[in-house]
Amino acid sequence: MAEYMTGLKRTHYCGDLRISDVGKEVTVCGWVQRCRDLGQLIFIDLRDRSGIVQLAFTDKTDREIFAKAFACRGEFVLAAKGTVCERSAKNYDIPTGEIEVTVSDLRVLSKAQTPPFEIVDESETNEELRLRYRYLDLRRRPLLNNLMMRSKISKVARDYFAENGFVEIETPMMIKSTPEGARDYLVPSRIHNGKFYALPQSPQIYKQLLMVSGFDRYIQLARCFRDEDLRADRQPEFTQIDMELSFVDVEDILEINEGFFKRLFKEVLGQELETPFTRMTYADAMENYGSDKPDVRFGMKIQDISDLVKDCGFGVFTGAIENGGSVRAIVAKNAASTYTRKEIDKLTEYVRGIGAKGLAYVRWVDEPNASFKKFMTDDELAAIYDRLGAEKGDVILIVADKNSTVLSTLGALRLKIAKRLDIIPDEFKFVWIVDFPFFEKDEESGEWVAMHHPFTMPKEDCIQYLDTDPSKVIAKAYDLTLNGVELSSGSMRITDPELQQRMFRALKLTDEEIEAKFGFLVEAYKYGAPPHGGMGIGLDRVTMLLCGADSLRDVTAFPKVQNASELMSACPAPVDKESLDVLGIALTD
């Protein structure tokens, strides 16, 4: 039978005891991390969420207590009362290593079977087994700390935004399904058979309505749901620090969020972040980094050499330019020894896998050795090296294709090479990406489609081009990126019903489509809406970056795996027919 804590009350967490506590009578509680039986001496490392403390049982210990300690095994749960004593053999590796608790009362609150894997910081057990026993995996210090840090991040977010006048409002989780965006998770209605709720992909519509209502500044740490096929870094449910502000413009929103991250880094990491963050236009990000979420911790920018090669003898280059494309390059400094001919061949294979036709290169060991040198004069080659600032030891990689392919390919190569060369500093570099184009041309249909949701506000001075030249319309949209990861996305919204109608027309939406997709939201804006905008910050992703974790699963208490199932509870699971009957649904196969 288990023992009870009757008469005992915890006085300290294990990890908090220090040399200054020597002489105190304390009661600590926790799990047995390790037992060492030295005959007349038994040491037990007792673990709780704060850390570990050593319990000591000696020849002076009451024999019954000693016998209990002797019977302890890993993961037993104990309450121990005793006196804090200075250790003779100190362990300066842990914060409590100068002391131990000489135990006078011990209760075995719970015994434990041998766990299916050892509770150690670096587990080599496969993740599937660990996920099945998630409650044991969460005992491991790295996971425990990650989730405690996540809690702290949420708290800082709520404190900061509350101090800045934001009101946290809970929006519904069972909402109307919208045919936009990713796939909704559906919830069949029992009362209204044949009808369904949807789980929200975000509180977008509701937060806009809250601005129409006059709440002025809204925040919510909102659970969001997307029924997508999961990639490594996705979860079917995730959390967003979701906000919306009235009577502001883009710059106000960026500033308030810079303030948040400054506060967050200070409180959670003890780091001073420099603000304002870099603002980079979408066009510049694409031109220089081939990505709308550039990792700017290192250079290796993309450079355009189209003008230098437009008349050269290399058809791959000239052809790309004649077809409206370009020829661009990146220079990997001091990479010639790493990137042998064979390694560059692998890069060529890689770029073919992501849509490019091929890769031209210059490998400069002693002399620059260009893969395309037979098509060029020495002067032409020299002009390229000069433009790119290439030197002995460098590798130049060149892609010639239509612009979108050139940029995305070189952007991907840039990251891949930087990782391989290990030249990315371990620091945090935030960049705001601003001035997104409003429309993009669908490559297949040639139609202009909205890059953002159709309530995104265009810059005031672009509105004139809405009907005449969509390519000139810039959206009041902005993304926050950190080290090449998109943390947040947001925009100002259209609040003028007339402008909204022009936008719908530019997107060729029929009245029926508008009504079906946005009916009550469009109606709401007829009754007086303030200028407003907002954004949503991916809490899971922020936590992952701040914890230095490799996966969202490591910052989520009970994550789902790639096929959206949870291994511990074996969910989803079949339900009985009666449950389906009352919902008016049946399985089709």
Add this chain to the structure above:
Amino acid sequence: MAEYMTGLKRTHYCGDLRISDVGKEVTVCGWVQRCRDLGQLIFIDLRDRSGIVQLAFTDKTDREIFAKAFACRGEFVLAAKGTVCERSAKNYDIPTGEIEVTVSDLRVLSKAQTPPFEIVDESETNEELRLRYRYLDLRRRPLLNNLMMRSKISKVARDYFAENGFVEIETPMMIKSTPEGARDYLVPSRIHNGKFYALPQSPQIYKQLLMVSGFDRYIQLARCFRDEDLRADRQPEFTQIDMELSFVDVEDILEINEGFFKRLFKEVLGQELETPFTRMTYADAMENYGSDKPDVRFGMKIQDISDLVKDCGFGVFTGAIENGGSVRAIVAKNAASTYTRKEIDKLTEYVRGIGAKGLAYVRWVDEPNASFKKFMTDDELAAIYDRLGAEKGDVILIVADKNSTVLSTLGALRLKIAKRLDIIPDEFKFVWIVDFPFFEKDEESGEWVAMHHPFTMPKEDCIQYLDTDPSKVIAKAYDLTLNGVELSSGSMRITDPELQQRMFRALKLTDEEIEAKFGFLVEAYKYGAPPHGGMGIGLDRVTMLLCGADSLRDVTAFPKVQNASELMSACPAPVDKESLDVLGIALTD
């Protein structure tokens, strides 16, 4: 076309301006509450979430601005720049009533159609219309304030529990369906056709697992879902301040929550709550108030007169006692003039509606007039009046039946009469109900069934009766009640697998049932669980009581109505067949 805020930036909220701001140049933004056109003078009351300020346009105002002001209508959205001036005619009813803003720049940010109902504090518009235009209804001050207060309550909760070492952990929203308790909302899986997730009725299992993991103190403001037929005071989704603590016992949990409510009342209402709250056993609550959520703001306790009437000549009384029941009474002081014969007849009808066979009474106008006087001697009657402390002017109401009926009937009567007599003081009286019986006898089957979930811990000194006398087993369960409303329910949990098995056997659960209902949770407790317990506080209900709101709908941003639909978005709604096909389900009718 709408105007923009370009060049203007809000400096103050409308409601914050005071006489001390006179002379300042300010910019305020908001909605037009009211326009008054006095010819050469125009006054506009501008409203934002903080309050209202008067804008003034005079004969010195630029004519273009004056014309814009003239064209303003209710609910237009404005930004106004101007100078704070002292009013000649002051209005001391509102905080800004001593000043006005003499406007020098005005922008009409958004025009507004005439709303379907007026935006005033006390709306007489029917709720259905208001719910359809919820975003307009939320502009009304009482609702706006309720939701701002809800936000504050959440913030205080998070602050308090964080300061006390609680970690907020987000548990999953898509979990395994359990056949226990209320009906789950189900979510069909697209990847695993034929399988379903369920929306959580509470994070119960997950929070217990977090204790097994060693998080020690968990808090979450958790959204919970129950697919029940809605009563007036229910919502299909609601929020719980959910917590669980390790290495504690009942009293620790009660104390920490008393601290929370003390803090909450201080910060939100500016009121000092007295702690500790009254602790009342379930048995006492039932005996004295006929309810496990007694409203103790007034007396009128139930009194047992069985011993006085057990040998009297009134068969209704003696019969009830002979059948193991009792005869009990309440005294409504000074109620004789309110409760005429006719009114008492209505009470009799009422008690019959809730399961009693009838109602005996004494109406004491000049002389005590007992409905059963012909069956009793004067001495017997006098003994009753004496025992009950009844006097001239009082009404005594007596029920004779089996105990459960007597108590529930008198409990209900007590509340009904107190409301009618308007004797309930406007104050907050918290009571902890403790020492719940572990089992109750199912009246139909005669079997012992658990009153709480089967993981509830019995009091240690009752464990011995588990197999022999279930009636003697008291649960470590506790409810927090406020003014007759249950705010919270909680318990200590069983952490000893052996005791858990005995409990399952006492409840006659088979191994298959245990595995199906609690499989992985039972498994988890084999690996070392700390003593732990917790509770969940109904945030919606707490907010309602603190706001003095009549309905959960008045403290929920976007509530659903009785049939679980949301009128604004018309949800739930049909979805297309393709969406169902990918889920492997079809409608059955």
